[in-house]
Amino acid sequence: MTPGRTSPGRPTLGPVSAPYPPESTAKPASTSTVAAESEAPAGGLPKRRKTARQWAAETPRGRTRRARQINRELAELYPDAHCELDFTNPLELSVATILSAQSTDKGVNKITPALFAKYPDAAAYAGADRTELEEMIRSSGFYRNKANSLIGLGAALVERYDGEVPARLDDLVTLPGMGRKTANVVLGNAFGVPGITVDTHFGRLVRRWKLTEETDPVKVEHAVGRLIEKRDWTMFSHRVIIHGRRRCHARKPACGACPIAPLCPSYGEGPTDPAVAAKLVKTAADFR
Numbered sequence: 001m002t003p004g005r006t007s008p009g010r011p012t013l014g015p016v017s018a019p020y021p022p023e024s025t026a027k028p029a030s031t032s033t034v035a036a037e038s039e040a041p042a043g044g045l046p047k048r049r050k051t052a053r054q055w056a057a058e059t060p061r062g063r064t065r066r067a068r069q070i071n072r073e074l075a076e077l078y079p080d081a082h083c084e085l086d087f088t089n090p091l092e093l094s095v096a097t098i099l100s101a102q103s104t105d106k107g108v109n110k111i112t113p114a115l116f117a118k119y120p121d122a123a124a125y126a127g128a129d130r131t132e133l134e135e136m137i138r139s140s141g142f143y144r145n146k147a148n149s150l151i152g153l154g155a156a157l158v159e160r161y162d163g164e165v166p167a168r169l170d171d172l173v174t175l176p177g178m179g180r181k182t183a184n185v186v187l188g189n190a191f192g193v194p195g196i197t198v199d200t201h202f203g204r205l206v207r208r209w210k211l212t213e214e215t216d217p218v219k220v221e222h223a224v225g226r227l228i229e230k231r232d233w234t235m236f237s238h239r240v241i242i243h244g245r246r247r248c249h250a251r252k253p254a255c256g257a258c259p260i261a262p263l264c265p266s267y268g269e270g271p272t273d274p275a276v277a278a279k280l281v282k283t284a285a286d287f288r
């Protein structure tokens with residue numbers, strides 16, 4: 001969806017003129033799950049929100065269908081979703097992802113051009129002067145731990161993988177600095193192997209959408225992986241994370257300016273007044 005485009009019965013993007021659903025036209029909700037689910041045509045959004053009771057009674061099939069519809073809506077909303085870390089090969093993405101812990105992608109992208117030039121391969125990280133390396137990555141925070149990870153990563157790649165980053169999750173998670181989240185980022189974005197990245201945004205949103213109640217990231221990954229087609233895992237992760245950054249904030253989500261509202265059991269956790277909600281929406285420019 002491009003800004004300004006609207007569809008009947010759903011919130012608009014940007015300045016919004018009416019709450020969802022329009023209070024004056026909202027009908028009493030049915031208590032029948034079947035009837036409620038049938039109100040969601042295969043290709044469109046439901047015409048009215050479900051009640052809490054109806055959400056609680058959603059069938060596994062209905063949840064899968066809704067998850068995929070959320071994915072389609074997010075794809076329209078954020079057609080430019082992508083990995084925001086700059087990289088040209090798996091090693092660079094591995095390094096950038098390690099540096100991004102407790103830091104912003106924007107901040108990491110400022111550090112990495114000089115870093116990648118100075119350390120072009122795994123052997124260069126393995127033999128790095130620690131003080132020099134720490135100084136180059138200092139602004140990303142936790143620079144001592146991150147320097148340890150980068151030196152360890154280089155050494156492990158040289159010793160065990162001929163200096164190449166392996167393309168298997170089981171191998172990646174054995175490398176210094178590589179948790180499962182980092183490994184999935186590398187797999188999905190550097191190797192094209194579908195992976196779900198569960199960060200704090202992703203976990204918060206899929207729980208708000210009641211796609212899962214799990215809090216353990218690995219369990220969240222598996223639960224959502226059962227709902228979303230495998231080929232979409234990587235892009236779904238990007239879209240959910242962007243939605244978390246721009247609209248569905250931890251505190252004060254912009255519910256009144258959220259196109260996912262008809263599919264969201266947590267609609268109303270944030271302001272539903274369109275004018276108030278619109279002020280909470282962030283754009284790509286806010287992260288440049």
Ligand code: SF4
Pocket residue numbers: 208247248249253254255256258259260261264265266267268269270
């Ligand atoms: S309706 Fe509110 S809680 Fe639901 S996804 Fe949108 S912003 Fe988040």
